[in-house]
Amino acid sequence: MMVRVMSFFAVAVALATGAPGRAPSSDAALPAFGRDTVLVWKISNQDEAASFVVRIAEFLPNRFIEWENSTTQGTIFMTQKAVTSARIFVNARLFEGGVDTKGKDATTLWLSQQVFRELKTKSRAKLAIDSIEGWMTVEGSDQLVVEVNRTPVALPVIKIKDDRGQERWFLDQEENPLLVKHVYRAxxxxxxSITTDRPNSLRWIKGRKLTSPR
Known part of the structure; x- marks a missing residue:
């Protein structure tokens, strides 16, 4: 079951999230991410659906997160160097059930800031996606309605397509280029949803693990 759920990260497709125009598009409407930020994705595979939850222990300068689905959980630590300049983006490799993994030279769920800048200035960037080198190309911009602290907000995004035809949408923010939508086949x-106003949300990263993740 875990393999099936985690494989969605490699082949996810976008879903509609609500009627456009329900909320204004504004960076100010999105609070800064930090400890206790909770992100929830809906993952679907034809008739199957599941939720995937990420809780942030540290957002910057390193990125330290815990994740869980209906069957398992784990943690991922991404170094400051990876957050700022990694040229490897992975879909599933860092998600190992019951394991604390570390992305020394790779990011997941977020682009590195350097790759995001290249996409914004040059409209394309070369990087390795799941160990296969290729290009990401900007297809345009859009908005995605997401519940932010229980209020619908239209977030600005950039739409990216890779060489294999997979489409990904990322927040249009250099300091927070979060994957909000991933499209591939079925x-x-x-x-x-994004929640930033509820303290003590962490379940797995506590005590010494919280203060010394490295």
């Missing part, structure tokens, strides 16, 4: 992964 599968889907879509961000449904």
């Amino acid at each position: 599968f889907s992964q879509t961000l449904k």
Whole structure:
């Protein structure tokens, strides 16, 4: 079951998230991410659907997150160097059930800031996606309605397509280029909610693990 759920990260497809125009598009409407930020995606595979939850222990300068689905959980630590300049983006490799993994030179769920800048200035960027080198190309911009602290907000995004025809939408923010939508064939992964105003949300990263993740 875990393999099936985690495989959605490699082949997710976008879902509609609500009627456009329900909320204004504004960066100010999106609070800064930090400890206790909770992100929830809906993942679908034809008739199957599941939720995928990420809780942030540290957002910057390193990125330390815990994740869980209906069957398992784990943690991922991404170094400051990876967050700022990694040229490897992975879909599933860092998600190992019951394991604390580390992305020394790779990111997942977020682009590195350097790759995002290249996409914004040059409209394309070369990087390795799941160990296969290729190009990401900007297809345009859009908005995605997401529940932010229980209020629908239309978030600005950039739409990216890779050499294999997979489409990904990322937040249009250099400091926070979060994957909000991933499109490929009959599968889907879509961000449904962001919560930043509820303390003590962490379940797995506690105590010494929280203060010394390295």
